[in-house]
Amino acid sequence: MPTNWRDETDYDYIENLDASGLAWECLRRNPDYRAAFPNMAESDAAPWGLRFPGRS
Numbered sequence: 001m002p003t004n005w006r007d008e009t010d011y012d013y014i015e016n017l018d019a020s021g022l023a024w025e026c027l028r029r030n031p032d033y034r035a036a037f038p039n040m041a042e043s044d045a046a047p048w049g050l051r052f053p054g055r056s
Contacts, residue, residue, distance in 0.1 A: 023049070 017025060027033050033048060 014022070014025065027048060027050075036044070036048075
């Protein structure tokens, strides 16, 4: 995440995100998700609405 969260130019890239990119941007900022991530297995992704197309 940007170090200076008040600098609007640090967030210009958000305007070009697609729906899944914007969803990821919001999810990665979620404190509950950030706390769960270090111990998360791929099977734990469903409660967060994550999917991994193309993975076998």
